[in-house]
Each structure stands twice: as C-alpha cells, then as structure tokens.
Amino acid sequence: MTSETTPKKSAKAPERAPSKTPEPTEVGDVSYGNGGELHQSPSEGQVMTTAQGVPMSDDQNSLKVGDRGPTLLEDFAMREKIFHFDHERIPERVVHARGYGAHGVFECTDPIPEITQAGLFAEKGKQTETFVRFSTVAGNLGSPDLARDVRGFAVKFYTDEGNWDLVGNNIPVFFIQDAIKFPDLVHSVKEEQDKGWPQAQSAHDTFWDFVSLMPEATHMTLWQMSDRAIPRSLRFMQGFGVHTFRFVNAEGGSTYVKFHWTPVQGVQSVVWNEAVKINGADPDFHRRDLWDAIQSGDFPQWDLGVQLFDDEFADSFDFDILDPTKVVPEELVPIRTIGRMTLNRVVDNVFDETEQVAFCTGNVVPGIDFTNDPLLQGRNFSYLDTQLKRLGSTNFTQIPVNAPRCPVAHFQRDGHMQMAQHSGTANYEPNSYAGANRGPRADAEQGYRTVAREEAGPTRRVRAESFADHYSQARQFWISQSEVEQQHIIDGYTFELGKVVSPDIRSRVLANLRNVDEQLAATIADGLGLDLPKASKPAAKVRTDLDPSPKLSMTAYLPESFAGRKIGLLISDGADAKLVKAIQTTANKAGVLVSVVAPKAGGAKLSDGTLLEAEDAIAGGPSVLFDAVALVPGEESVAQLAKHPAAKDFVNDAFNHFKFVAYAESAQPLFDATGVEPDDGFVKVGAAKDVTTFLETCAALRFWDREVFTG
Ligand code: HDD
Numbered sequence: 114m115t116s117e118t119t120p121k122k123s124a125k126a127p128e129r130a131p132s133k134t135p136e137p138t139e140v141g142d143v144s145y146g147n148g149g150e151l152h153q154s155p156s157e158g159q160v161m162t163t164a165q166g167v168p169m170s171d172d173q174n175s176l177k178v179g180d181r182g183p184t185l186l187e188d189f190a191m192r193e194k195i196f197h198f199d200h201e202r203i204p205e206r207v208v209h210a211r212g213y214g215a216h217g218v219f220e221c222t223d224p225i226p227e228i229t230q231a232g233l234f235a236e237k238g239k240q241t242e243t244f245v246r247f248s249t250v251a252g253n254l255g256s257p258d259l260a261r262d263v264r265g266f267a268v269k270f271y272t273d274e275g276n277w278d279l280v281g282n283n284i285p286v287f288f289i290q291d292a293i294k295f296p297d298l299v300h301s302v303k304e305e306q307d308k309g310w311p312q313a314q315s316a317h318d319t320f321w322d323f324v325s326l327m328p329e330a331t332h333m334t335l336w337q338m339s340d341r342a343i344p345r346s347l348r349f350m351q352g353f354g355v356h357t358f359r360f361v362n363a364e365g366g367s368t369y370v371k372f373h374w375t376p377v378q379g380v381q382s383v384v385w386n387e388a389v390k391i392n393g394a395d396p397d398f399h400r401r402d403l404w405d406a407i408q409s410g411d412f413p414q415w416d417l418g419v420q421l422f423d424d425e426f427a428d429s430f431d432f433d434i435l436d437p438t439k440v441v442p443e444e445l446v447p448i449r450t451i452g453r454m455t456l457n458r459v460v461d462n463v464f465d466e467t468e469q470v471a472f473c474t475g476n477v478v479p480g481i482d483f484t485n486d487p488l489l490q491g492r493n494f495s496y497l498d499t500q501l502k503r504l505g506s507t508n509f510t511q512i513p514v515n516a517p518r519c520p521v522a523h524f525q526r527d528g529h530m531q532m533a534q535h536s537g538t539a540n541y542e543p544n545s546y547a548g549a550n551r552g553p554r555a556d557a558e559q560g561y562r563t564v565a566r567e568e569a570g571p572t573r574r575v576r577a578e579s580f581a582d583h584y585s586q587a588r589q590f591w592i593s594q595s596e597v598e599q600q601h602i603i604d605g606y607t608f609e610l611g612k613v614v615s616p617d618i619r620s621r622v623l624a625n626l627r628n629v630d631e632q633l634a635a636t637i638a639d640g641l642g643l644d645l646p647k648a649s650k651p652a653a654k655v656r657t658d659l660d661p662s663p664k665l666s667m668t669a670y671l672p673e674s675f676a677g678r679k680i681g682l683l684i685s686d687g688a689d690a691k692l693v694k695a696i697q698t699t700a701n702k703a704g705v706l707v708s709v710v711a712p713k714a715g716g717a718k719l720s721d722g723t724l725l726e727a728e729d730a731i732a733g734g735p736s737v738l739f740d741a742v743a744l745v746p747g748e749e750s751v752a753q754l755a756k757h758p759a760a761k762d763f764v765n766d767a768f769n770h771f772k773f774v775a776y777a778e779s780a781q782p783l784f785d786a787t788g789v790e791p792d793d794g795f796v797k798v799g800a801a802k803d804v805t806t807f808l809e810t811c812a813a814l815r816f817w818d819r820e821v822f823t824g
Contacts, residue, residue, distance in 0.1 A: 292491015687747020
C-alpha cells in the first residue's frame with residue numbers, strides 16, 4: 114500500500130466521513146426519492162415532524178378529551194408512530210443473525226490484469242469501497258459474541274462494474290459438500306426444536322448426531338473445536354472464500370482461484386474458559402472491540418491473497434478442487450498477495466447498514482466466475498431468495514448499503530418499496546425513444562460473460578467419487594497443529610461431547626475420529642470416561658503420508674508486536690504514580706491500550722495524591738477482557754484488595770488463561786491470596802525500561818508453558 118493512500122493512524126478519534134448518497138445517474142438509472150436525501154439526521158433547532166412531514170406540536174402526550182381522556186383514535190401522529198414501531202423488526206437472518214459491520218477501502222497492491230479482467234485488480238493503487246460484515250453462524254441476533262462458532266467474513270466490493278460479494282468464513286473448509294444438506298446442518302446446530310435450547314452452541318445432541326452421520330464434516334469440526342472458533346477479536350481472524358472460484362481475463366482465459374484474507378494484526382484467539390467468562394462479562398466484546406479500534410484510528414487491515422492454479426494442477430491434486438471440505442495447502446500453491454483492505458469507518462446506523470446489507474454469492478463482476486462446486490451452486494440460489502424474505506422486496510438493491518456505486522441501467526420496474534423515480538415513456542428494450550442506440554442495451558464486449566465451459570453427462574443425483582476421502586485432510590490439519598493447539602482441540606471435543614446426552618452419538622464421533630488420529634480419539638474418550646468404539650469404515654483409503662502444512666497452524670500468524678492489544682492495569686489507593694505513568698506512556702507509544710481497573714469505578718488516589726480515574730471497577734473489568742495485565746496496587750491498600758473476590762479472579766484468570774503479567778513489588782499479597790506463583794510469564798516492573806521488556810514479551814501473546822497436557 115502506498116503512503117498517500119494508507120489511512121493515517123492517529124490517537125484521537127478520526128473525523129467521520131459524511132455519509133454518501135449514491136450519485137444520481139443517467140437515463141434509466143436509479144434515482145432516489147425523499148428529495149434525493151436518503152440520509153436523515155435531525156439538525157439543531159429543527160421542528161419534529163410526522164413521517165408525512167407535518168410539524169408536531171407535542172410528542173409527550175396523546176390527544177385526549179379533557180385532561181383524563183379518553184384518548185382519541187383521531188390522533189394520527191400517535192397512530193403513525195406506534196404503527197411504525199410495531200413494524201420495526203424484520204426477520205433475522207436464518208443463519209449469521211448476529212453480526213457487526215464496518216466500511217472500508219480495498220487497494221490493489223499487485224495488479225493481475227493478465228489473470229482477471231476485474232477492474233479492482235487492474236492497477237496498482239486502485240481503490241474500491243467495501244463494506245464488511247462479520248458474524249457468528251448459529252446464534253440469534255442477541256446471542257453473545259464469543260460463542261464457539263465459525264465466523265462469517267462477508268465483503269461487499271462496490272466496484273466500477275457492479276458489486277462483488279465475497280461471502281466467506283474464518284475457516285477455509287465447510288461442513289458439507291452439497292447445498293441440499295444445508296437446511297439439515299443448520300437445523301441440527303440451532304436450538305433443538307422440542308426444547309428451544311441451547312442458544313448459540315454446537316455442544317448438544319442434534320449437532321453431533323448430524324455431523325457424526327456425515328463423515329464429510331469431520332475436517333471442519335476439527336477446525337471448529339480449535340481456538341479458531343473463539344477469536345480474540347474480529348480484527349485478529351483470517352478469512353477465506355472457501356470455494357474454488359475462477360478468474361477470467363479479457364481473452365476469456367480462466368484460472369482457478371482461492372481467496373484468503375490475512376490480518377495484518379496477526380491471528381489470535383482466546384481459550385475456552387476465557388470465552389465462557391467474556392460472554393458473561395461483555396456479550397458485545399467483539400463488536401465493541403471493532404468499534405473502539407476504528408473510532409480510535411487504529412484501522413484494522415487484511416491482505417487479500419490468492420492461490421492461482423490451472424486444470425493441470427487440479428488434475429494432479431489428490432483431492433477435488435470442487436470439494437469445499439478441502440483446502441489447497443499453501444506448500445502446493447503459495448499465496449500471492451494482491452491487495453489490502455482497511456476498515457476505516459463504523460456504520461452510522463446498525464439497522465440501516467449492518468442489518469439491511471444483503472450479500473449474495475451470485476454477485477460477481479466481469480473477471481470473476483463460479484465453478485461447479487455443488488455447495489457454491491446452491492448458495493447462488495439461496496442468498497437472493499433469503500434477501501427477499503428478510504428485506505421484503507426485490508428492490509433491496511436500492512437500499513444505500515446495497516446500491517452499487519456505479520451507474521445502474523435496466524428496465525426492472527415497480528415492486529414493493531420502489532425508491533427510484535423512473536422517468537420517460539419506455540420501460541422495455543429495445544425501444545426507439547432513447548434514440549439510435551435503442552438503449553440502454555446489453556453489450557457483448559463490455560458485459561459480463563460467463564466462461565464457456567464444456568459440460569456433459571447424464572443427469573444424476575450423485576456424489577462424485579473424488580469427494581469420498583473425508584479424513585486425510587482432517588488428519589493433515591491435526592498433525593499441523595502445535596502441541597498446545599492440539600490440546601485445545603482435545604479440550605473442545607471433550608467439552609462438547611460431554612454436553613451430548615446420547616452415548617451412541619458420542620461413540621459415533623469417536624469412531625470417526627479414530628480415522629483421523631488414534632491418540633486424538635483415545636484422549637477424548639479418556640476425558641469422557643468412555644471406552645473407544647471400533648473405528649468407522651472410511652469411504653476412501655485414508656492418506657497417512659500427507660506432510661504437516663505449517664500454515665494451518667495459528668502459530669504461523671503471530672503479530673510482529675503487541676500493538677493493537679489491551680493491558681488491564683489493576684491499581685488501588687497509593688499505587689506508585691511514576692510506575693503507573695510509565696506503563697501508560699510506554700504502552701501507548703507502542704500502540705498498546707491501557708485500561709485502568711480499580712476497586713471503585715471512580716478510580717484510585719495514586720502515591721503522588723492525584724486521582725486516576727478507572728475505566729472499570731474490578732467486578733466490571735475482569736482480566737478476561739484484556740490481552741495482558743499489570744498489577745500495581747498501593748502498598749497500604751493491597752491487603753484489602755487481596756480480600757476482594759473479583760481481584761483474586763483477576764489474578765487467577767490472568768494466570769490460568771496464559772496471560773503475561775507485569776507486577777510491581779507491592780503485588781505480593783495478591784499472589785499470597787491466590788496461590789499464584791510468578792513464573793517466566795511474569796515480568797517485575799519498576800521503571801519504563803521494564804515496561805518495554807514486558808511489552809516485547811507480550812508479542813508472543815500467551816505464555817503457553819503453563820498448559821497442562823492430557824494427551
Ligand atoms: Fe451462507 C449467510 C457464509 C454456505 C445460505 N453465509 C451467510 C453469511 C456468511 C455465509 C458469511 C452472512 C452474510 C451476512 O453477513 O449478511 N455460507 C457461508 C459460507 C458457506 C455458506 C462460507 C460455505 C462455504 N450458506 C451456505 C449454504 C447455503 C447458505 C450451502 C444454502 C444453501 N447463508 C445462507 C443464507 C444466508 C447466509 C440463508 C442467511 C442470511 C443471508 O444469507 O443473507 O442465504
């Protein structure tokens with residue numbers, strides 16, 4: 114990214130760019146009603162009106178006869194207000210209901226015009242506006258952010274040739290191979306129909322029943338049981354297009370492509386016990402983190418990488434490139450980075466933008482095309498359909514967040530909530546009203562052209578033989594994980610299967626896992642107190658000769674520094690003022706935020722007599738909310754602090770969640786009270802240079818030496 118286009122990071126909140134209304138365009142284009150002004154925000158001194166624009170004289174009291182009623186039906190203002198309120202909710206997304214969005218910009222850094230004619234990849238420095246929505250899959254709209262779940266990573270690119278939606282996840286494979294199974298998958302993971310629970314959890318019988326009967330899900334469930342499914346921040350996740358797509362160049366030549374988003378901030382997750390506690394302490398943890406980062410000018414960025422390959426590679430590959438339960442290992446096809454996305458603006462209104470944004474996998478632009486992946490083909494049908502259900506009209510493309518930023522010219526007319534005012538007589542093509550061109554008309558040269566694929570064969574309901582190997586890549590994923598990651602996968606399965614009531618279902622999962630790795634299955638069985646069942650019979654021979662693929666481990670994506678992370682600084686009255694200041698300034702200089710936590714929300718009096726305000730009282734600011742902690746209690750007040758259950762949890766949790774801890778000499782009573790013994794993950798701090806050492810240590814993110822292995 115060139116310096117003039119990189120949004121500058123600044124400590125203070127950036128000025129908000131004014132909201133944009135799509136530019137009015139030419140003949141046949143969409144123009145908007147409402148005086149051309151769709152964005153409304155009341156200005157100072159403006160008189161309140163009804164939706165019809167009638168000025169209101171009183172918005173506190175309904176219209177009554179006399180002082181004590183009755184209330185009159187004639188009160189059109191009240192009726193309109195309550196009528197509108199009654200209709201405020203729209204159906205939440207059937208999956209990915211809980212999400213958070215932000216605006217951004219994509220910049221091409223390595224153009225590939227020879228590979229694709231997509232304009233956004235044509236020139237170095239070319240910028241394209243984007244809107245991103247991150248989400249969890251299973252939970253309802255109000256569910257907690259840190260559920261163990263796959264995260265949606267959907268990006269809308271407003272290109273010069275229309276909108277392209279890359280609707281991906283933070284995991285590169287999927288549970289099922291054919292879209293016809295999607296309703297079953299989703300039914301199984303959502304609340305059980307007879308009970309109405311559990312919410313936002315896969316840890317229940319129906320989910321494990323389904324996936325144990327669908328061995329193709331094994332690879333994805335390994336990812337899902339890993340810490341990938343409990344990211345620390347939406348800013349610290351990778352994203353994947355999952356399917357194999359096609360790039361198409363101006364000559365019609367096509368290249369297969371897999372899309373990868375890699376966070377510049379590094380990849381980071383939490384541990385399960387921490388996730389459980391974060392959900393209670395701050396169910397909005399992820400959305401708040403993204404909002405805070407963007408508002409403070411610490412704009413998150415992702416590199417867009419592509420794996421490019423041709424038919425020759427596809428034929429030589431051990432797996433089918435159309436099978437969405439498989440990755441193409443980076444050792445076989447390296448990733449080429451072609452651009453960077455920066456999220457630099459929060460939404461003005463969550464409903465208007467994040468809720469109403471409508472992603473469709475079918476939204477492609479010239480230069481990007483589909484493959485025959487049966488999951489992708491089914492998705493192309495589903496997304497358009499779901500938007501109609503959710504948004505209530507085929508005109509959802511006119512909602513500002515969905516409207517293309519380029520000219521629109523077509524003869525689609527009418528329908529519910531038509532916002533465009535189409536002028537002129539002709540609403541068909543060809544017509545002679547528009548002059549010699551009879552337009553607007555399709556153009557064989559400029560227009561979107563599907564790759565000329567040769568297709569033949571009998572019509573059959575069939576699963577290709579080349580999709581039959583469900584375990585080899587699951588095994589490769591497993592052997593590519595670090596020892597700690599493997600332990601967390603074991604813990605994930607043990608927890609989830611522990612919530613499964615049916616012994617048969619548990620056994621079936623274990624029987625499948627034996628085909629991945631005997632030790633993995635045996636350790637989980639031991640954790641559950643079960644005997645190992647006989648291994649299930651794989652549909653294809655399991656390859657045990659695949660080498661580990663290091664890029665499948667999160668350890669390959671550690672950040673370069675601790676920047677963008679947050680330290681929880683626990684203080685109490687009499688805390689060393691110089692040390693507190695040193696921690697704050699040194700950390701801030703390194704791009705690390707410091708959040709002050711004290712016994713009282715009002716803050717604590719430091720050793721120099723100044724009052725330092727706290728962001729949180731201890732009960733509201735547990736250490737799970739921070740990436741590392743610093744303990745700087747006052748000598749006189751620490752004994753009292755050490756009796757506080759929340760203060761003890763603060764220290765205990767930081768230790769148990771493998772966090773790095775900076776501590777002043779005065780913190781000893783906290784260790785005595787909790788039994789925590791400082792290890793090499795603890796750094797004693799007395800001066801600014803110690804703080805620098807601490808921050809350098811923190812770049813490793815967690816002190817994994819504390820892990821207890823059961824494997
Ligand atoms: Fe899907 C939403 C990602 C398979 C049907 N999906 C949705 C969203 C994401 C994904 C990120 C949320 C978009 C947003 O933020 O608005 N879905 C995926 C990925 C898949 C996948 C990566 C596999 C590779 N999905 C999939 C299948 C089907 C659907 C096979 C149906 C056949 N997905 C939907 C949907 C949703 C949706 C029902 C619900 C809300 C929406 O579309 O807008 O149509």
